[in-house]
Amino acid sequence: MLERPITYQEIKEKLALHGLKATSQRLVIYETLCKSPQHPTAEMVFDWIHTANPSISLATVYKTLDTFADNGLVRRVASEDGSLRFDAHVDSHNHLYCTNTKEIIDFEDDTLQNLIQEFLNTKQFENFVIKDFQLQINGQKIDHYKTVKVHDKEKK
Amino acid sequence: MLERPITYQEIKEKLALHGLKATSQRLVIYETLCKSPQHPTAEMVFDWIHTANPSISLATVYKTLDTFADNGLVRRVASEDGSLRFDAHVDSHNHLYCTNTKEIIDFEDDTLQNLIQEFLNTKQFENFVIKDFQLQINGQKIDHYKTVKVHDKEKK
DNA sequence: AAAGTTATTTAGAAATATTCTAAATATGAT
DNA sequence: ATCATATTTAGAATATTTCTAAATAACTTT
Known part of the structure; x- marks a missing residue:
């Protein structure tokens, strides 16, 4: 568990490692997931970042989290309430x-x-x-x- | 794990134990879940029973499984693909x-x-x-x- | 066995959640 | 700076789940 906040530079390196382009959306989404004490759904991530980043669309959040999970950058967390959540803690x-x-x-x-x-x-x-x-x-x-x-x- | 098929009589007793009425829909849904080797979603249960029971609505399947789970008759199973499934094996x-x-x-x-x-x-x-x-x-x-x-x- | 009371079911509408589309844009490579 | 390509976007399309009020059926009481 990382104790200090993760830097954009570190996120960029993680993304590069998987051949993923370091778009501003991905940086924001990954950072948000790291900071979240919860295990948020795509919708929750969208809500949190929306005020500061009104141009990031919901579809992007869904797609990005999916891409991250497929690449092992984040983990999908099953929840008994039926919602799919994500965890940066892999x-x-x-x-x-x-x-x-x-x-x-x-x-x-x-x-x-x-x-x-x-x-x-x-x-x-x-x-x-x-x-x-x-x-x-x-x-x-x-x-x-x-x-x-x-x-x-x-x-x- | 029950090895022989469960009877309607047994299901009725289970339902009565929780103060739930033994409707034909509940009998069919519970029996189906018991027989299923899978851990089906509400939708899957609906699909399986639909041919033989065309009058049982999808809303009933959702509601019934929810009621069962709330009463501990079945268990909700979280799945990493984000779907909510059910298990008669409690x-x-x-x-x-x-x-x-x-x-x-x-x-x-x-x-x-x-x-x-x-x-x-x-x-x-x-x-x-x-x-x-x-x-x-x-x-x-x-x-x-x-x-x-x-x-x-x-x-x- | 009939009537009464109440939980349950129904179909369809409504609300939510998720994915898809094709055009526009931004990234990393050259 | 340009190029090739991955990514994002908004909105439409789908899919999933819940809600509604009327109709029905189960259990209780008589």
Whole structure:
């Protein structure tokens, strides 16, 4: 997870790596996705950037996010409410899904990733090649306006 | 996982348990979902039942599946292609997702469920109550027309 | 078994969401 | 600076989902 804001220069390099032209629209869209704590839909991205960038059309946002996802620059995130969302955070990580607020909250934990990976290593998948995996933990936030945190339990 | 076909009587009992009226539409829709090896969308369910039940409207299928899901009779399944699907199989289980065919394949493994559950037990979730979880394993089928199977790896 | 009460279904309209089109434009290469 | 080509645009076309009010059917009570 990148802690400082990503620069346009860095985005340009990412795009070049995939042979994608660095249009101003793509820079804005990618930057917005990086800054978003949410996992927004195409529509949400469009709404956020629209005031500052009224000339970027909705079709472009849809197409751009699709292109990004196809190139592995962003990740598509399935949501139980049926909407397709996007995540600039492409490393293997997990999600908490709040069935009330429909929020998708990142949850990173290397121990868990390793645990699952090791389990999968003991299995033989016939006719299927694994690319990655993610755990979706469903539940509900208690206070909808506060954030969710995860820590280790006190040992008894 | 139920091995024999579910009877209308059993569906009626399930519905009654949730205070839902046992309409013929609901019986057909629930039965269809049980029989489906896929994880169909509302549209797919409608298409399947339409020939034999031309009077069941699409709006009813949408509404019925929604009602079922809200009552825990079926489960909503998020899909990376952005479509909302349904699963009559409500016990905790995992999914393989083929990014090519968009198929969602059930994958049951108690060891894995326990592994994850035990991990979660060691964590303290602040402001979040866990209901359930599922692992989504992304990848690709090799032969699109054959099924996927999972077994233990040979020990070396 | 009939009547009453209420949830459910229906068809079609309305609202949303997504994709497509062909022309215009901007990017990166030469 | 020019060229070839990918990308964007607005709006139309599709597709998906929800809504509406009237009609119907299920369960309850008698």
